[in-house]
Amino acid sequence: MDPLQDNGPPGPATSVYVHVPFCRDRCTYCAFPTVADDPYAHEPLVDALLGEAARAPIAAPLRTLYLGGGTPGLLAPHLIERLVTGLRAHGPWAPEAEVTIEVNPANVTAETLRAWTGCGINRLSVGVQTFRNDALRELARRHDAEAARRALSLVADRWSGSWSADLLIGWRGQEVSDVRRDVEQLMRWEPPHVSIYGLTIEPRTALEARARRGHVVAAPESLHAEMDDTWSAVLHERGYERYEVSNFARAHHRSQHNQAYWANGSYLGLGPGAAGSVHPFRWRNLADPTEYVARIADGRPVREFAERVSPQARLLESLAIGLRTRDGLGTDELDRRFSPAWRTVVEDAAAPLLDQGILQLDDATLRLPPAELVRADRVVSEIAMMVES
Ligand SMILES: C[S@@+](CC[C@H](N)C(=O)[O-])C[C@H]1O[C@@H](n2cnc3c(N)ncnc32)[C@H](O)[C@@H]1O
Ligand code: SF4
Known part of the structure; x- marks a missing residue:
């Protein structure tokens, strides 16, 4: 694989x-x-x-x-x-x-x-x-x-x-x-x-x-x-x-x-304290507006933090935001973006959740049933703990 x-x-x-x-x-x-x-x-x-x-x-x-x-x-x-x-x-x-x-x-x-x-x-x-x-x-x-x-x-x-x-x-x-x-x-x-x-x-x-x-x-x-x-x-x-x-x-x-x-797409964040994410990076600007304005005027950088995001971190991020939505995540898009290896990661980390039907994976989507949406944050932190352990 x-x-x-x-x-x-x-x-x-x-x-x-x-x-x-x-x-x-x-x-x-x-x-x-x-x-x-x-x-x-x-x-x-x-x-x-x-x-x-x-x-x-x-x-x-x-x-x-x-x-x-x-x-x-x-x-x-x-x-x-x-x-x-x-x-x-x-x-x-x-x-x-x-x-x-x-x-x-x-x-x-x-x-x-x-x-x-x-x-x-x-x-x-x-x-x-x-x-x-x-x-x-x-x-x-x-x-x-x-x-x-x-x-x-x-x-x-x-x-x-x-x-x-x-x-x-x-x-x-x-x-x-x-x-x-x-x-x-x-x-x-x-x-x-x-x-x-x-x-x-x-x-x-x-x-x-x-x-x-x-x-x-x-x-x-x-x-x-x-x-x-x-x-x-x-x-x-x-x-x-x-x-x-x-x-x-x-x-x-x-x-x-x-x-x-x-959908974990790329977006630009402008302004003091704004965050942005453009594959494969994400960043955050410094928060102080006076310093932000001064640095832009002088042509200096305004990002206080930037990193290249690993595929595993991006997958977890996609799950954290996508599983909070009613439509969940499309498996075709997950296959395209993360390679079919994402299935092994999710199936290994979330086996009990999949068995209990709290997390549902079929041919088209990975999602929570509507009644479980309120538990999305807990489900994702459980998956993240398993993936990172
Ligand atoms: C950051 S605010 C910006 C909009 C506007 N300044 C306002 O407060 O209505 C966006 C939303 O986040 C909510 N919010 C901010 N801090 C929150 C917190 N600790 N828990 C829940 N909602 C929060 C605000 O109540 C607001 O509805
Ligand atoms: S402090 Fe400002 S941004 Fe924050 S919730 Fe209040 S009005 Fe909105």
């Missing part, structure tokens, strides 16, 4: 992630690379992002652009327009390219919605999190429930593109009934796409510091399964497909950008 290989994804990078690190406040649970907002730093950052894009032009037509953060919705519309127009100058775009911006409810007005459309943005991701004001305050979110309702009404009435709303589940004091109320309330605006993230306690966050001091900072784990059943039942009844553990979409509204990422 040939050794495991990594022939790379089927094509070149056609997705770009742009990181805008500014936030008005730091949410207690957030470990993303963000800094306190400084409006004077917006323009230099946009110039630097375009400078970095010029170093790595897009060769194939760009299919998805994702402006994430941080809070890219804080950028003035003329800067977003400069950024998107500038990126268009660095390579061809597919005519139907998906262009998403992450926004907080406070960023949404009739004017910003109009301006974002004018910039070529055709998808919004709105960070709602919950409609409970006491929880929003405790999580240090900037907005209150009324601001979220106002933003959602504006988006539902005036936004002609696709959009998504994020909810956060598992905060301290949350009951299963709160989960139902939050999801049902969100349904009033019929978002085409919903992301529901289970709260994780990340290192170096305010929540983690509180937990270390012995405080309760999250809903008990014993409620997680019932919470998951509750939100997935409400969304299923309303016609949403759970196409990934945390993501639900109505027909034709899956996130193209996330799907490219879950």
Whole structure:
């Protein structure tokens, strides 16, 4: 049998992630690379992002652009327009390219919605999190429930593109009934796409510091399964497909950008703290925006970490992201990318999971049955432990 290989994804990078690190406040649970907002730093950052894009032009037509953060919705519309127009100058775009911006409810007005459309943005991701004001305050979110309702009404009435709303589940004091109320309330605006993230306690966050001091900072784990059943039942009844553990979409509204990422394709990451992955490498940029801007201006490198990824690590990465999706991984693509040797690796490492039907391998796909999707992370860490032992 040939050794495991990594022939790379089927094509070149056609997705770009742009990181805008500014936030008005730091949410207690957030470990993303963000800094306190400084409006004077917006323009230099946009110039630097375009400078970095010029170093790595897009060769194939760009299919998805994702402006994430941080809070890219804080950028003035003329800067977003400069950024998107500038990126268009660095390579061809597919005519139907998906262009998403992450926004907080406070960023949404009739004017910003109009301006974002004018910039070529055709998808919004709105960070709602919950409609409970006491929880929003405790999580240090900037907005209150009324601001979220106002933003959602504006988006539902005036936004002609696709959009998504994020909810956060598992905060301290949350009951299963709160989960139902939050999801049902969100349904009033019929978002085409919903992301529901289970709260994780990340290192170096305010929540983690509180937990270390012995405080309760999250809903008990014993409620997680019932919470998951509750939100997935409400969304299923309303016609949403759970196409990934945390993501639900109505027909034709899956996130193209996330799907490219879950297929373990190549993508460029631009901006301070952004990660990128182009076969056979992956990298991460330094996180400090001031240093990032200075280095781009001086023509110096901005990557603080880069590595060549081994075929085994790439296979595990493909499983870690692909098994969280409803469609799982296609065996033809696994054969093409990793050589048929991937089957031996998976069959050896996951024999008990395959025997119990928790992991399913047939002629066409390797996947978890839909009811097991919530266990995807545990299944993959079990496989990884066996492969690495
Ligand atoms: C990084 S944020 C960017 C969007 C925007 N700044 C916001 O907060 O709405 C993307 C999503 O990740 C979620 N997130 C961040 N840290 C998290 C954590 N520790 N556990 C679960 N979700 C988290 C946020 O709540 C948000 O919905
Ligand atoms: S969750 Fe969003 S708004 Fe809050 S600090 Fe993180 S990136 Fe900023």
